[in-house]
Amino acid sequence: MSTGPDLDLVPRPEPRERNWLPLIIASAVVLLIAAAVILSLQRGHSTPTVTPVSASPDPYSTSLPISGLVMSESANLAGGKVTYVDGHISNNGPRTVTGITVQALFHDAAREVTRNETHPLMLIRIRDPYIDLQPVSAAALAPGDQRDFRLIFDGEIPDWDGAYPELRILHVDFK
Numbered sequence: 001m002s003t004g005p006d007l008d009l010v011p012r013p014e015p016r017e018r019n020w021l022p023l024i025i026a027s028a029v030v031l032l033i034a035a036a037v038i039l040s041l042q043r044g045h046s047t048p049t050v051t052p053v054s055a056s057p058d059p060y061s062t063s064l065p066i067s068g069l070v071m072s073e074s075a076n077l078a079g080g081k082v083t084y085v086d087g088h089i090s091n092n093g094p095r096t097v098t099g100i101t102v103q104a105l106f107h108d109a110a111r112e113v114t115r116n117e118t119h120p121l122m123l124i125r126i127r128d129p130y131i132d133l134q135p136v137s138a139a140a141l142a143p144g145d146q147r148d149f150r151l152i153f154d155g156e157i158p159d160w161d162g163a164y165p166e167l168r169i170l171h172v173d174f175k
Helices: 021-042 059-063
Strands: 066-075 081-090 097-107 113-120 122-126 132-135 146-154 166-174
Touching (some): 097 146, 113 146
Antiparallel strands (some): 081 146, 122 132
């Protein structure tokens, strides 16, 4: 008994087209989750710029005293070091402030500047269950208002003496 091409005893299944839709949806979900994680890690972080040490402070800075500085450190997900400077700022002037740019100068033991960064000031919106930051433009500082803030500095600070950085308000935006 011979079986030829026309006499198959077990019918062969017809080739089916693969349904790619579940794979595409799963890939999209993974990409969205990864994007959300990256954005949440970057929230509150700003790209620092360097402003000359000789830059003059904003004239309105005398109406924005900074007090109650507290520093802390932690490790980031990449194994590097992150330095946080928290503080309190008050608006003792007559204008509503919508943006503040701060220069942080870290010094070494000889009082030379070892690191110079300029950041937008980020206000602390909530503290529990984690600290959430927002720009001053999202919660303008009216005359008489006071708020807590946080500045974040990534990486090692070479030769830093460990003292609080010198904070200078270089630019103020108004409503």
